[in-house]
Amino acid sequence: MTNQSIEIQSNVSIKEITTYKNQGSLKHIAYPKTIKQCKALIENLEFYNIPYFVIGNGSNLLISPETRKFCINLTKMKYFFKINSNFLSFSCNYLLSNIYTICKKNGFSGFEHLATIPASLGGAIKNNASFLGNEIFDNLEKIKILKNGRVLNLQKNTINYSYHKTDLSDCIILSATFKLQEKCPAEILQTYKNALSFRIEHQPKGFSCGSVFRNPDGFSAGLLIDKCNLKGKVKGGAMISPKHANYIVNFNNATFEDIQYLIDFAKEEVYRKFKIILQEEVEIIQ
Known part of the structure; x- marks a missing residue:
């Protein structure tokens, strides 16, 4: 980035920018403060064919530290x-x-x-x-x-x-x-x-993204996962919540891979038992 007025931080922990707080860090994050800076930043990224994603509070995101996408964080934009x-x-x-x-x-x-x-x-x-x-x-x-x-x-x-x-x-x-x-x-x-x-x-404590899956028409995603007996299933530091099966919580310094594994496993089991394809509500950045 050539515009020095745009704040850019390096090696930012994912724990600082998402509610999932999984392990890892991002190489670069830009914090534009004005609409003009947003426009300039995106023009630069697109000119150099650099993929990017935009975040706010990071409450519906699962981010891989291996992503090659540039992160634009809007939390320092002017409030009004x-x-x-x-x-x-x-x-x-x-x-x-x-x-x-x-x-x-x-x-x-x-x-x-x-x-x-x-x-x-x-x-x-x-x-x-x-x-x-x-x-x-x-x-x-x-x-x-x-x-x-x-x-x-x-x-x-x-x-x-x-x-x-x-x-x-x-x-x-x-x-x-x-x-x-x-x-x-x-x-x-x-x-x-x-x-x-x-x-x-009704909803579990701990680090999470909220509901992982959208409810299919006429069904509860959490109930479908529960009927597959997956409550409490653990992978590394991540767990399908015993309190609400549509929550995958980071209870012990989970990695991206831990959480992604449980997402994929829940989808596979629900499809195997009910022939219903669950759609992620959480946005996954890879």
């Missing part, structure tokens, strides 16, 4: 939020929990359930994150993206999205605007507490 009546806009690098705090302080409902997901706004939109039936697209109005060197504004009705999936994989989400309902902060807080209690009760 704006409130205009009941329309609230946020930069992509805000964590959902931070957005919830801002909304609660100002008496706006809509992020109480989503706040329990350890994701940045950009990643949550790209994957149409949801919890307890509440999707991030429910209150979304529009987004601003960077695509093919151009900054574009997209209305919600121009985006193709479905269960934990969108057509936004080939762009960088810069910001988003939501239309939210006013509500008493005490009610907002109680809804959040109920959602958090549910998550704590």
Whole structure:
């Protein structure tokens, strides 16, 4: 990279940038701070045919330390939020929990359930994150993206999205605007507490990416894996959670290979027993 104003770090531990915290490090990570820097960085990478991937909080990623892809980390982009009546806009690098705090302080409902997901706004939109039936697209109005060197504004009705999936994989989400309902902060807080209690009760602790697989139509991925008697199966430092079979947890300094093995094994066993092909929800960078 020739643009010295863009911060680039070398030999960064994967444990520092993902919630999986598997072993290994990445050779280089760039931290653009402005849209201009993002554009310049991507132009350079594409000019030299260097493959790359973009991350925020790294909560839905499994990264191999052997990857040859260059990492662009958006966590140091300039933060901003704006409130205009009941329309609230946020930069992509805000964590959902931070957005919830801002909304609660100002008496706006809509992020109480989503706040329990350890994701940045950009990643949550790209994957149409949801919890307890509440999707991030429910209150979304529009987004601003960077695509093919151009900054574009997209209305919600121009985006193709479905269960934990969108057509936004080939762009960088810069910001988003939501239309939210006013509500008493005490009610907002109680809804959040109920959602958090549910998550704590039903989902395992420890380092993970959340749900590894999407639920197939009409089925629960976790239940299918459970019926294959795979809860508690261990490979190295990784384990299919005894509490929820759709979680593979890093309980003892797991490697990428440990986690990948259990993902592949669970897929093979579910297909062998039920003839159902599980689709990964976690994004795997190799």
